[in-house]
Amino acid sequence: MFAFILQRLAQAAVVMITVAFISFMLFQYVGDPVVFLLGQDATQEQIKELRQALGLDQAFIVQFWHFLSNAAQGEFGFSLRQGTQVSTLIAERFPATLELALVAGVLALSLGIPMGVYAALKRGSFTSQVFMTLSLLGVSLPTFLIGILLILIFAVTLGWFPSFGRGEVVQMGWWTSGLLTAKGWHHIALPAVTLAIFQLTLIMRLVRAEMLEVLRTDYIKFARARGLTTRAVHFGHALKNTLVPVMTITGLQLGGLIAFAIITETVFQWPGMGLLFIQAVTFADIPVMAAYLCLIALIFVVINLIVDLLYFAVDPRLRVGKSGGH
Amino acid sequence: MSLLQVKNLVVEFPSRKGTLRALDNVSFEIAPGEILGVVGESGAGKSLTGAAIIGLLEPPGRVGSGEILLEGARIDNLSPAQMRVIRGREIGAIFQDPLTSLNPLYSVGRQLIETIITHLPLNATQARERAIQLLKDTGIPAAEERIDHYPHQFSGGMRQRVVIALALAAEPKLIVADEPTTALDVSIQAQIITLLKTICKERGAAVMLITHDMGVIAETCDRVAVMYAGRVAEIGPVYDVINRPSHPYTAGLMACIPDMSEDRENLNQIDGAMPRLNAIPQGCAFNPRCPKAIAVCGQKRPELMVAGNTQAACWLHDAGGSI
């Protein structure tokens, strides 16, 4: 178990260094931040000087090494656009994205799993067909289109929800929360729905497929043969076994939520990391981009680790145990 | 009165090329405490018969006609909820693969207690005691400790014991055991069969033992039914069926089995293969392969008729003398 975690962490480190390297390498080509900093009217000398000052003239590998050694200390340098420590920027934005992803994730899970279970248990019924068709619509509609349509309908035409922003936030130490005020919930509704729809349909389809698979197994048949109640069979036995494989994918999906938030945050001007990233891309703000990507990788790694640990909790086969047979 | 009566049972699978009759007019009875063996080639319909009795036919399979009576009461037309109460309480089941029959995520104790509480008016502690007792009865050493272990921590033979314990948990009157030892090693097989036999004798439960191993049948059963292509070919006391088979198929089957006591260059064989469900020949399903086939075999379907100590579905024994 301990070895397992250690192994995972080592793996995570490798993944993150790779991610950092790739992203850093790619950014070399994304654009030149100096143009922004100095504006259109700068002279070549000024440009050169600033490049030097920022260390942009150093060899790529030197720049990368600097970046890496700083990153190891949680320091990603300064945003070229805002001149603030990247770690501060990210820390400011992180709560917004996390809350959005959480609300969307909870929404997707709390609707997706029951719908998937229903569609599996009532395979072929009208409602489950409706669910399946709707879910296809969910994966066929591009996120940006969903967002814009929601704004058009619920914000502009009906005026029920605000179209952008996070509303009132409550400051709690370094964390800001929009979930403590009614306004905050009001604001999070549309973006969270937009973000959740895609994941919801994926989770629903996944749960349904896995559930159908599990319902066909011998132990379910045997559970029925033992005369257990339908409830016990479906929810005690089938659902739990369904959730084991669903967990991995769901874990990845939740990581995906944070990444997908880029589009949602852009459409709804949600002041999260995705927006920060998109703006960083527009301004070729390399430190911010690199930090963001590393953070995303970290989140993925952490989620994967949690999922693996959950496996240990849920699946006794993985626990090291006194084994009677072989 | 017999415990279980199956009368003219028909099981069908609707398919795109018409409805397939997987079981065709299957009839037999099981007396209380009796062990009935069901043998036959793979695909003969043994498992379907078992599934129909415990009401777990997988859709789209369905009982087309016929009746299943438990202690004289029909159970084939019960609602799912009513049938559920009967399963486990009145009829227990054991399936082929002990590894996959147990939910890997729950300890065997949990699965046992769950079953006991569902059917018997016991509280959790009583149920646990009973579960431990069941495990002991099925020969699991250190049952108090092993009850909290998970299925993967047991060996194949022990798992099958747990499955038997689960099937017996609510003292059912009938146990449908569908190939309980096929997945097990030869040496374990004997242990399990012996256990099943003794424990059922002790509790007076009847058993329907499905297998295609004649040897197992021979040593275990009181009576045996031989199935072929969804029909019962012969049914009767085990000694008679094995030593004096009345149906040519049974005879052929017996001859196929390599015998320990004699040396032969070649085994007897029945040429050809069992027909597919969508191509069951007219008349007796066995007639194209039958060495003793006569004209009527290809035209009229034989029903079970008395043939010595057994009953066989074969025109050769037609007392009415249609030959």
Place this chain on the structure above:
Amino acid sequence: MSEVSLPLVRATDLAKTFDVSAPWLNRVIERKPRMLLQAVNGVSFDIERGKTLALVGESGCGKSTVARLLVGLYEPTRGGFSFDGVDAHAAFKTAEGRKLRRRVQMVFQDPYASLNPRWTVGDIIAEPLREHEILSDDSAIEQRVSELLQSVGLSALDRIKFPHQFSGGQRQRISIARALATQPEFLVCDEPTSALDVSVQAQVLNIMKDLQRKHGLTYLFISHNLAVVRHVSDQVGVMYLGGLVELADKHTLFDTPRHPYTRMLLDAIPKMHDTGKARTAVAGEVPNPLNPPSGCAFHPRCPHANARCSSEKPVMKPIGGIRVACHAVEEGRI
């Protein structure tokens, strides 16, 4: 037909160890030792040309591993075997080995998994022909495939069908036809009938015997069904936990089994015609191959075990025309 002195197949001290250890990091941190599984541990036997050696034993005792070693699917960890006087294990790797492969073929247990579901039967049987460039001309191949199909009792027209259109017994015959395509001399059959019904099993066994008579084939036949073994074999080797414990002529073995394990196995055979008689089951559990008992592997289940059995590992010794590995037999206790 065969020279008496030289057996066609000779296995000497054949052994195969699998490394089933946990990953390196886990071993280091959890201080777990390397786990080596001795699947086959020093097995020696000869098979005369045209004869059948049967290997019997419980599940997991290493029968299949021996079979795979013989056809070159595994590399032996120790020992080796020769085929027709040639060190086959070394030869499999050389260009010569290709010729050797033609002479050694295998029939697998599962008739459903041993045929590629996407290939026609004709292609399946023709593959060895093409691979070994025995025939290259398409019509000649077709001709040969038809012959092969007919020799296993199928129709030449079945060539164009797919495996799923055949029953289990028919598939097993197709497997045999494929194995026969290169006209091998030695056929390794790993439980070829254990997935089949008795009636189908009889068909397959009969064909195998016919082929042996016609082509002088040599078989290594693996099964745990002693009745079947008795029917097909000339010699029988009994395996227990990776090692041979008794190797004898069929009649000798079945009539006067020496090793206690062999006796137990024979007792466990259901007696068909004495209905209702319970057989004596082999007592105890199958040992864990990762942690085999000390001394004689069978001693925890053996009624004749004594102190020596639990400390000293018996070796195969010729005793009264057979070879057996048992202290009790050696000492004359049984």
Place this chain on the structure above:
Amino acid sequence: MFHRWWDGDVGYSFRTSPTAIFAAIIALVCLACAVFAPWIAPHNPFDLTTLQLDNARLPPAWSVGGKMEFLLGTDDQGRDILSALMYGARISLAVGLAAVALSLLVGVSLGLLAGFLGGWVDGLLMRLCDVMLSFPAILVALLIAGVGRALFPNAHESLAFGVLIISISLTGWVQYARTVRGSTLVERNKEYVQAARVTGVAPLRIMRKHVLPNVLGPVLVLATIQVATAIITEATLSFLGVGAPPTSPSLGTLIRIGNDYLFSGEWWITIFPGAVLVLIALSVNLLGDWLRDALNPRLR
């Protein structure tokens, strides 16, 4: 070949599934419109000489101010929306199909190698997959597209499409690799593969001839669904401005362009491409769904 398919189980399940037929018809119509766009489209939206700025933003023919000539109206450059849709679908489909084909090629070969060879090859490739998976698809595509453009600033349309295809397939292959590896691991231990090895067939040939055909089933399903995903990814990238160039707009580009006009009442510029995009994705997804069930023997 077709006959066997049509008469087989898959064909049967197709004929009896109204959704499948419906989806297939829609997909075929879209495909036909895309393929034959140059012959059936009323205008050629890529031919700049025909564009008249004064025709810009005309509403659909049935509304006030619409012209019959432009059935579904025109966009901001005076392009006929209907024709632009056909040509745009052509580009979207081409990009989607090419991206899927490329990721199929890479993913299937790598998955096959990893599964069949095992050992460090497997370890390495699977770690690579892990790395790719911790990079969300859109991010990768965004980066590649950005880098591609930056690397070849003089690149015009053709290269833009190349970059687009590569960036989409770069994340797509992982799923195929994983699926194929999984099935290969199962398939590799099946006895027919061992039979081939006993015969002495070379590993590469075994992989190609024996394993590959047997692991393609799930991949096929995945590929169908990925076509839809790829089209949407393309659209999203175009929406974010790193996709198809505006002079030869794909559906995504059309939506992006039209997006600016959504609130100004010129809804047709964005709604029609959006609807077509959803329609294509939906029909392909429906087909994939149906195929998944049809190819799954246990659901038959």
Place this chain on the structure above:
Amino acid sequence: KTFKWSSASDIATWDIHSQNNALQNGIHAAVYESFVYYNSKTFKIEPVLATSWKEISPTQMRFTLRAGVKFHDGSPLTTDDAVFSIERAMMPTSNFTPYIQGVDKVVKVNATTFDVISKTPNPVLLNQMTELRVMSKAWAEKNKSVAPKDIKTQEENFAHRNANGTGPYMLKEWLPDQKLVLTQNKAWWGKADTNVTEIVYTPVKAVATRMAALLSGEVDLVLDPSPQDLPRVRANADLKVMDGVENRTIFFGMDQFRDELVGSNVKGKNPLKDVRVRKALYQAIDADAITRVTMRGLGQPTGAIVAPQVNGWTEAVHKRYPFDVAAAQKLLADAGYKDGFEVDFACPNNRYINDEQICQAVTAMWSRIGVKAKLRTLPLVTYFPMIQRNEASIYMLGWGVPTFDALYSLQSLVRTVGAGGDGNYNVGRYSNPQMDALIERTKKETDLKLRTELLTKALQLHNDDVANIPLHNQVIPWAMKKNVEVVHRADNRLDWRLVKVK
């Protein structure tokens, strides 16, 4: 009343000398005041913190500071603060170099006056002073914010997130990219014609969302609405649009340096070197149609490279060559390109209003005279470095003139590339000795009238040479609620003293 407004991007810092960015300067102006400011209505320079100024010598200007002005922290404004602030703008980490160009030093004269001394006579000093804002010296010293924060100083100073000016509004809260709140300064020295007590600024990047916010009433004013939405805004009974000509001209530059164009099918020569070709391209563009359709009226077609507010501009240079396809075709034929040619054409896609659409339309227009422009559009991050590497054959550029003097444009855009900002955006590398001579003369000319004539002459020369193809002056629309009253300034910023919400 609270006034809520929005535009695309947020400001980067509250440090007034850290970055020179138009939007940021405009927002800073509410909190930090400058010495003088352009009057919002007349666009003449008017006093703010400096009440009067007088030229002591051609290189010395004396300013008198307004009395009774207090910073937000209550401390009074002194000449020390004034001197400190100008010196702060002159520090190496300051980005305000354009506004202190030519300034030699600042000298405190007494408690109410100070002198600005320039190196050479500087006719635009007052214009520069409009953007030099004043910060409290004591406050800066106390809070370690003496030096402006810049990218190179990798440290945040206090002034980055806090502000202490003299302006009509005080910084209350700033959450970057989320929200910026200013509250009214009750103790302000002046009298403002406003009823706004709180200003809330929300940057919203996506234009559709921004417009949605206005339409749904969440904001009162959008500084940069999308032109396409204006008709709808205009049609909305609760909303209105205000527009004005911005001091920014959009034009197309052409590579007139290479002997063979990259990516063209003309080999061995550069067609763009031929004035007839340039003029043909010019006359093929229907600027009116672009203004009418693509820009929806938000453009002022022009033949000049500068906007009307700029010194040197005249009606004459403003006049365009007529749109005439036939003439264009003839010119091309004369130049030997009867069948046209292929040429590379680059445009930004997120810099100017409708930049991408304009370029597409122009591409279509050129295709009608046979010129096949191979259009590529790039985001500004990659676009500007690219054109600065002289990689584009034809490119789009928009040029604003903060000094309101044509020299600023001419020097950057058409002067032969040289030292000190000469030709720094002459990306097409146009070079004409006559033009260079004219520009050099204006640089030194102190006779303002003559100087203006010289500028006009240079502008005319630019037009005769078709050095660039001007298109239009951008017209900037603001969209807002009907109940909002603001003054539209040519520099596209709000005057906080004049905002009213009814």
